[in-house]
Amino acid sequence: MPKRTDIKKILIIGSGPIIISQACEFDYSGAQAVKALKEEGYEVVLINSNPATIMTDPGLADRTYIEPLTPECVIKVIERERPDALLPTLGGQTALNTAIKVAETGVLDKYKVEMLAADIDVIRKAEGREEFRDAMLKIGLKVPKSSIVHTIEDAMAAGDDIGFPVIVRPSFTLGGTGGGVAYNRQELREMCTAGLDLSMTTEIMLERSLLGWKEYELEVMRDKNDNVVIICSIENMDAMGVHTGDSITVAPQQTLSDREYQDMRDAAIAIIREIGVETGGSNVQFAVNPEDGELMVIEMNPRVSRSSALASKATGFPIAKIAAKLAVGYTLDEIKNDITRETYASFEPTIDYCVVKIPRWTFEKFPETEDVLSTAMKSVGETMAIGRTFKEAFQKGMRSLEIGRMGFGFDGNEEMKDLHQDDLELGLTKPNSKRVCYLFEAMRRGMSIERMYDLSRIDPWYLTNLQQIVDKGHEIRELGFSGLDADFLYEVKQYGFSDVQLAHLTGTSEDDIRQLRNDHAIQPVYKLVDTCAAEFESYTPYYYSTYDQENESYPSDRKKIIILGGGPNRIGQGIEFDYCCVHASFALKEIGVESIMVNSNPETVSTDYDTSDRLYFEPLTREDVLSIIEREKPDGVIVQFGGQTPLNLAVKLDQAGVPIVGTPPDAIDRAEDRKRFQQLLQKLSLRQPDNATAHSLEEALAAVGDIGYPVVMRPSYVLGGRDMRIVYNEQGIRDFMGLPSIAGSEHPVLLDQFLKDAIEVDVDAVSDGNRTVIGGIMEHIEEAGIHSGDSACVMPPHTLSPEMIDEITRATRAMAGELGVIGLMNVQYAVKGDDLYILEVNPRASRTVPFVSKAIGVPLAKIATKVMMGISLEELGFTQEISIKHWAVKEAVFPFDRFENVDTLLGPEMKSTGEVMGIDDNLGLALAKAQQAAGQDLPMSGNVFVSVRHGDKDNMVSVATSLAKQGFSLLATRGTADRLAEHGVKCARVNKISQGRPHILDKLKDGQVQWIINTSSGTRTTEDSYSIRRAALDYHIPYTTTITGASSMAQAIATLAKQEITVKTVQEFSAAID
């Protein structure tokens, strides 16, 4: 049956900002879907608030709305666009939930918009716990004993009935937020209180605990003729009890016999049919009792998911693209398999390698929270590795994580060596982000597989394979460097050992091992990911390395450039950099240069097999990258787009003689190295805050004597402000220098004078070596001292004077010229009064490049790529700054609700996971849209609680006055209330917690506060202050932790009171720029 011709225009809802449990995998699936539908001739309308996505590129969809993913905005888009259909299954849970809310308003019926792929009943049946359970029982499948409750009382009774431990799962939340395992009544009460609040339907399911059971996922696809295929099976190495997003997972499944696997396959097919997903992909999760094979259904997602992105990358089968085509009426047997070109999508991929996914966590960013994994997802990214054996894939995965590990142990990191045996066992029992390290240590100490299984419930098959790595490691150490003859070296490379590990084990250097490999002609070969285990010829050059006999990667004779990607997402390095890498690829295609992508992140667009001419799914280490370079012999390597990961390799690659295109690696060093940077600024007569470099506590204390308190302290060579903090006194300096990550680092510590109340400014520019054009000047809303990644910002600058903007422009051009930048450059400035300070210069792509590109309608990363290929800005026609008539506001999105006990205060260390963009012709509305898109409800009336630190009290007056004028009532504790009263602002008083009840927390819990403005210096100045902020988070009360933030929010509210939000496409905004 051909595609449907009764629909012409299709609306796709994206997934919004990157948050934990919804990352760039939905940009990957959304971008694929948009492309697929356009290919079929449909007009595609897209709404997504995330500017860092490829899917929101103006050239992709026909009409792109970067607007908040609220039902109101989606309805406005529907009213304006009148699409024939809505496709809700490609934007994660956010799109699904938004679509349900929109459907419930009746708008879809009113405008005759058809919901494609899965209608509202299907979504409800799959996602509503009770409906799903009934459906499973109807088709004869087992589900864990459970009970649906809507009140605490029912929850307690049900808990007693089911028995502890009991799993708590709130319905309709993201990534299992608020869920967990309750071991006793008290924990059950706490979890249910939070869970009922988080659930969109005030509903919780309590469920029999299947802790220790094996966990599996199947990716299923169905077409309208009821053909169903399984794309991939995935087995979780971590047993049930750890969220699948936090589990190490392996594809295909490893420990089920065919009989058990086929029973699971039958169940998955029965489920997609019973739930009634008409077309597209679904993900079904199962638990299997390791003792007797009993099969239980855990859940199903009637949409593409993180796992489907993984399955697509693991098999080469593009699930989202096919799902989009199925949604418009094609059947699986009508869609050609891109990779083989001769077979169709109606088959089941079979693979001839092993895939390991390892999550990447950032507990180090949130030291207040316990490093424990449970049923609520905590990881911020993931890496995937492909090998011919599990051992090889696992070791590649470990070094792809970029956490300083070069494989499974044996890399010089011995943090667990002296661990007490009890702590070691606890580390195995209680799932945590370092469990793999505990496992290594247990194996090193000779713990038996049985014992490790008893403690960890990790299947003995995995433990055995890991043990084989450890045993082999010991053998290598015993035989030493001379023992590494050709056969043995080849064998250990097949085990996935990196050169660094071998160097460590034999007391030699990475280069010694490298030389030895070259002497023995032992090099990796590259094999294809082809969906069919080589049964058919394949045409898509998607490679992974292994040590085997035959190589299948045949480099072309074309001019070619390797682009190094960013690896796993983490806080500070995420989708923005992937966006830049993808643009580099697109740009190279446009100028006829072959693009070769290297990356290890399965969530991304960059690792889609049709983004670049060639794709290597490989770890981004020196060894792995050099091997590819030796094979491909590229004309150049791009290191400036993938964030810190490739940048850290730049010097090493340069030293190895690899041609780095664009800004020379020496410029990176000149910008990073304090002394050299200072010389550069002096030469240009530019000013920076007083600063110093210290290698020891003594040096640091001496330096602060000159600079004065407060100072900003940070390690050099990091991204995302890791460990960066503002220090107010000597004790602070001692604490900082004592941090394990600082004390153990070879790099010096940087100290900067802290510019209080300065305005921070971010600039992205592109330079061709002769000419520098500024892409955008962004004025931060939060004051200097808050990490730029966490600050909201406004484009164009809303308070800076024209003279200051000229000065910023001049300084930027001067530095770009002096550094010899060819490509992108980002500068961070602080403006204090009439003075301009240079905080930081980064001769590379920054996090804000996609935001700026969307705001000005010019693809900066693409232009930078072409510039790096020797085309001048003049030739590209980009010689002048673009001045925009609209306002673009970037707001950050934080993961605080995922981490218990974490304060929500912002500081110099970046904590946000993603960002949104508010774009409008009116600044107030742009601010409002940014807030709404970030999930902050803007209160239009009610009580505002104000509690600010001493230094902010004066600045608070004007905000408070404006709020009072708009009819808000103010509520404050004594100090703030007194100050406001002095300035004639009426304000009700409320008790601090220490002043007795009813106190502020009571008011918060009673719903008497609609907005909290709470600023605080340092961390946890008072418990009061922390409790208030945490309560704001837990009760979903809008909160603001800076005065400047409060002021802009007040402006947004004031505008919103006068004017309704309207929606407009980015294409229209661009067209308005002359």
Add this chain to the structure above:
Amino acid sequence: MKALIALEDGTVLTGRSFTGAGEAVGEIVFNTSMSGYQEILTDPSYTGQLVTMTYPLIGNYGINDADMESTAIHPRAFLMREYQAVPSNFRSTGTLADFLKKFNVLGIEGIDTRMLTRIIRNEGAMKAIISTEDLDEASLVRRAGDWPGLVGRDMVARVTAPEPYGWTDDGPAVGVGYPESDGKRFKVIAFDFGVKFNQLRILSEKGCSVQVVPATTTAQEVLALEPDGIFLSNGPGDPAGVDGVVDNICNLLGKKPIFGICLGHQILGLAYGGSTFKLKFGHRGGNQPVKDLQTGRVEITSQNHGFCVNPDSLPDTVEVTHINLNDNSLEGMRHTEFPAFSVQYHPEHAPGPHDAMYLFDRFIDLMKQQG
């Protein structure tokens, strides 16, 4: 222990035996199933072959008593990238290595199975030899070429049951006559060309009392047993090489409902007057898409065949019912005048997907209609 694998085209690969010393010669083929190695090993259709698994890790879940598709291992050697010596599965009762050793079958690991697969894909299934004893490459290549190959040879004679047996809940029970029928409504004669037990298990579960007979059992002997239906099993090798079978099947056409699978399907094709040919490298795996031309539905099937019925050779009275979506080869056919139908693939799965189980019901329905 080092082992060499030599192909008739001169390719030599190096691997390791994990089952001790030995030598094996045969036709080298690959199977793309990611699970189900025990069923594959015990499938008599692999007689005379050396089987390479494209999935690299084999042995993971061990061996158990329930997943036997016959009483023995039939390939002469089993090749993989990395053998998993320590299985983990609640049903496992032993290791793959011990299982192979018990039947004196070579287990080889450490070879680049993908390279081997690509060679077979490009050059076709080839004669090959594996040895841990003769490590002289030239000698091995010569010896591989000297092996007569499968074309035109009767491999069925090697695996068919020497005597009739009945299928019971406990497995085969030697003797003539249908087993005690506990409410089983249909008497089925199953020709054993190298039958997989799961075909018999499913027939039995669906209400058939199954009497298995040797491949060369005559039509008269079969009809004397007054069956309600006749089942033609799978089996090894070249259908054209099988002696003394096709004429018997010809004589059964139109007499009783007939259902054929794999070699049974090819033999039916020959009985209809058609011809068969050898596929370049065959279909072996659990992911082959087959389209039912009557319903338009696609089923994912388990396959294992190197030969195929030529659709152009069939008379007008035979209708093609199923085709393979990968290469459009014939996967199923039906006689329009006689109650006979057959498929090239394996609806009994084991290993593989269960999508095609409806064919057994179709057989039952046919017997109902005729009865």
